[in-house]
Amino acid sequence: MKTAFISDVHANLAALEAVMADIERRQPDEIICLGDTVGYGPQPAECLAIVRDRCSVVLMGNHEHAVLYGAEQFTPLAQTAIDWTARMLRRRETLDYISSLSCEHNRENLRFVHGSIRNPLLDYVREADSPWAFLHLIRTLQEEFVGFNICFVGHNHRAFLGTEVGYIFPHDGGQIRKTRFHIGREKAYVSVGSVGQPRDGDWRPSWLMFDGEDVEYHRVEYDREKTIELILGAGLPEFLAERLRYGN
């Protein structure tokens, strides 16, 4: 069984269409979306319609939550984008759909969340920046991954694996190319990366395929100038357009 994962589309339709085309070429059995389909970008309704139609599981991200319940905890820039997004999504049917989404999904030995197992909506799984942070990850995997061994997350907009032996980053470029990793029965956080607003230094949308044993990361190119133009044309903050050029 092949499952494709996407996350953090952030209303970037050009990126989503490029990712969906790449996914469909590889013929997964299903597609799972880990939330933040809206927010920041210029085409929230169009992106929601695609994930609703094509994904077997769609989670609520903190941006969907903010559209429904307010964005008090957001930065001023993100609040501006949420206010704009909420105006675009005011149709009752769309809001009903968003409010029907759940924050986590459990399946056999797998967990799907937007944030982390501690707070499925808001908490970030991050790469460790100190030995203590890495020990914290090991303790989490050993003590809190109970009844499941792999948790797929979005929210941080970065593609990597967090395992008991270290953080593992896919390399999709240059002479060393390593994008497929065996997990098997090991415990791991699998961070999917972002379709519509990557922040790991690579501007290309990220998605991954899981076959029950291995994960394989993919990056695809898309016409980012199209999305940049729409962001600026909508009057959304310029920074949201500019960051798409660099993936940060």
Ligand SMILES: [Fe+2]
């Ligand atoms: Fe996000």
